[in-house]
Amino acid sequence: MNDLGTVTLTGTHAILTFERRLAFPIDRVWTAITDPDERGAWLGTTHHEWRQRIVEDSVVRYELTADGDATLLTFTHTGLSERNALGFAPGTHAFLDRLRAHLDAGSLPNWGERYAPAYPAWRDAS
Known part of the structure; x- marks a missing residue:
């Protein structure tokens, strides 16, 4: 299991995937x-059905x-461009760390502090 996730290219699209074992x-x-x-x-105020000019239609799945x-x-995010998949990877990593902390009833890690160490791996992959 790679905590930083993986990006798989499928023709013109990419799939962002994370696997986390949660003790619950x-x-x-x-x-x-x-x-x-x-x-x-743990995720903040959000609505999972949104449209953004910079993001193509895509699907997020929690299995x-x-x-x-x-x-x-x-966790999979399908239908993304390679650029967007690589861009979303460190932030998704940070949010999933926050999910784990929420489940553990611990203090939530600062999103930026979890994002920062993951960002170089994905920046260098692009």
């Missing part, structure tokens, strides 16, 4: 992702699989 049952992880108050705690008493989260 599926229902607890699902609630943290789907409940607006819980999601807001949860039982892994013993834990959950394997597979």
Whole structure:
């Protein structure tokens, strides 16, 4: 499992993928992702159906699989250009770190402090 995620090219599009093993049952992880108050705690105020001029139509998927008493989260963002996939990678990494901290009931890491060390790996990949 690569904590920094992977970008896979598929012709003209890219797939951004992250896998995280979370030490909580599926229902607890699902609630943290789907409940607006819980999601807001780690992701901030957001609406998952938006249009931006700089981002092509794409799909974000959270797949949860039982892994013993834990959950394997597979996050995919499909339909992106390579540039946008590489650009979103460090920020997604930071948000998933915040999700883990939220589930652990710990203090949330500063998004920028989690983004900064991940950014060079993706900047250099572009």
